[in-house]
Amino acid sequence: MSAEMDRTAPPVEILLVEDNLGDARLTREALKEGKVYNNLHWVKDGVEALDFLHKRGKYTDVPKPDIILLDLNLPKKDGREVLQEIKSDSRLMRIPVVVLTTSKAEEDVLRTYTLHANCYVTKPVDLEQFIKVVQSIDNFWLTVVTLPNGK
């Protein structure tokens, strides 16, 4: 399977929940360098994220995301609450959620809440590492999502 072939496939719909402009941009930049053809949707807080997922308000016409990149420190409704709502909604619970944390410490704390995120990623300071992280999400997507197509 090559990147060329992927271009023919429908784009991967990614929902990025991130209030920090810099981080959002950085994610976009990193995805640009990845192999997956994607469609990045960006919302800035937890309330918007849930509107998006439930296709409410201005989001009536959006696709169901294939993967959610969720920052924790969000205005209005924080990442933990968003995660909890996603995981307790039968229509949304199967969407993979990657939780983006600021520090290892924060990740440890989160684990104690036993909110079942599919993956935790600590945002690195180093750009190279960040790109690697986003690419690892890319790879994750390729392995997990291409399987049903192959059936």
Place this chain on the structure above:
Amino acid sequence: MPGRQWDAASKAKVVLEGLKGRSESAICKRHRIKPAEYRRWRKQFLANIARPFEPRRAPSAKGSRLLPGMSQKVWEESAKALRVAQELIEALPIPVFFKARDGKHLGANRAWEAYFGVDREAFIGRTVDELFVDTPEVAAQHQAADEDLWRNPGTRSYELEVPVHDGRFRHTLNYKATFAGADGEIAGLIGAIIDITERKRAEQRQAIEHRITRILSESETATAAMPGVLAAFCETLGWACGARWSRDARVGAFRCEETWTEDDPAVAAFLAGSRESTYQPGQAGFIRRVLGTGEPAWIVDVTAEESFLRGKQAAKAGLRSAFALPIRLGNEVLGALEFFHRDTQQPDEWLLKTGAAIGLQIGHFMGRTQAERELRHSEARFRSLTGLSPDWYWEQDEEFRLTVMSSRFVERTGIDPGPFMGRRRWDDPSPNLTESDWARHKGQLERHEPFFDFEMERVGPDGISVWLSVTGEPVFEDRKFRGYRGVGTDITERKRAQSVLRAAYDELARSNSELQQFAYVASHDLQEPLRMIGSYTQLLERRYGDKLDGDARDFMGFIVDGATRMKQLIEDLLAYSRVGTRGKELRPVPAQSALDRALANLRAAIESSAAQITHDTLPDVNADDTQLVQLFQNLIGNSIKFRKKEEPMRIHVGVQDTEGEWRFSVADNGIGIEQQYFERIFMVFQRLHTRDEYAGTGIGLAICKKVIDRHRGRIWVESAPGKGSTFVFTLPKIQKGET
């Protein structure tokens, strides 16, 4: 009385009447018997009792030396009567003797012979002077009594101490009666001796004991009583002097305390000599023996007895015999009494027994005075204690009503105890105590349990609370509950200090938790701008690197490096603050598995450094297992980091079992540390090397110290540059019941 049956004793009585001088006709008439019958009885009687008891030679007609001026006929009559009387008294158990008017002995019975140890037949015709050759004063007294009796015939009795067969003196009661010859003249006397020694001695002993009892009852101390006691003994029994010896039971030393003697300077000098020194325990010596054995001792002649160490001095004072007896109280020998006699005295059982009784009496007295002294001391101590103590003393009766309250109460609290007297503790309000608090206290009292530090709040005179702490114990007399007694303390100051302390503690805890929260939030929030700086600098370089010159790239390199380091510092600071905030509860865990996990985490570093790591068998400890892993990991990681490049790395993890705690050690053969840095290395972000030499922020040992502090242990380093380092930390042992 016809038909009367005459037995032998009655017949003898009748015959005796005749022998005493009553005429035959008078006797026959009186007893209504025939003269022939009387004569037959008399013949039979005399035939039965007659013994060869007569003087060896018959008196001559010219007159006997025994009974001068007596006719032959009279002599025969009287000799006959005498013989019968002698036969009669022969069997008596008391000594009886006869003397003629000139004092010469006519005869004596068997008891007399045994009493004086004298052959009576050989003694006939001898005088009392010859009986008491060695004691002329005794003979003279008998002689004087006889003289008196010759002048005033009749009966006499008197007491006299006389030497007997074994040379000892006995108390005798002497009965004497004159008898007349046929001519009516006093012919001689008959004497009987009753030995009253036992009675005398009983009286003497009683007299001594009475006197001593009186002295002891009137004396407050043994010292005051002793001279009188010693005098009572010596004066009553004729001993020259006495002394009391005391004994220091702890060291065994003894000394002569009190003495008594009549006014005899030589004896007084001897006694003064005894009093002068303290004697040490040992084998030899008279008093030592008595104190050692607890038995009385007797020395017949102290001047000839080697074991009597004061022999010379005693001889100079004219003392001969000595005896000593223990003063006892139960099995305890408190001291001894010692007596000296001027003459040689044979051991006397009676005296020893009497002495033992006195020793016991004095022992009891001393025990009692000792108890009284101790009671007085105890009372004095109690008075001092209550006088000096800032606490007050109180008592309650069986119904828990206050009966006694010392004055210290009002002095300390300013509260008048009056209204509380006769009332129970719970009869008055105490704002700090609830109904159930009171019920608990009441229950304790009803179970007669002691109680400690029961705190009550009472309203003081100015309306301000006074805090009291009361401690008490139940009082029992003859196993019967009598109430409570105890002490009380004004703890108002303590309470005030406690509340200040508590406020300070609460404030500290709050600020501490705020600080931790602050550190966490601050370091967390610092990450984001850092990431922006780092990431976008890198993005700049990535996208526009070819448009920048070398300097610009260098500068951007410094920015990224700084941001990366700051990120690490923040991570480390977070880790450090989390030791306190995110620690788990301590519970028993195997230290061995913590070490195993630490070694697994460090596998890459261990392999690349080719470190050889050995360890003792590690025990279970009370710990947060995650932090214990971190501890081992940091210490071993440190050792690996600061290894000598030129030597194979060796690390040993040891443990020592010391009292109450385990002492762990991580010893390496690394580069070592100078002593001046031993403390500094455990402080946050303190480094001894540049980052170029050794990487790291300097948080590892600070975290170790914080972990160990949290586990109530200690951590330190023993090291010298080039000699390797040993990091030692202690952990408390698991107490029983913690498993």
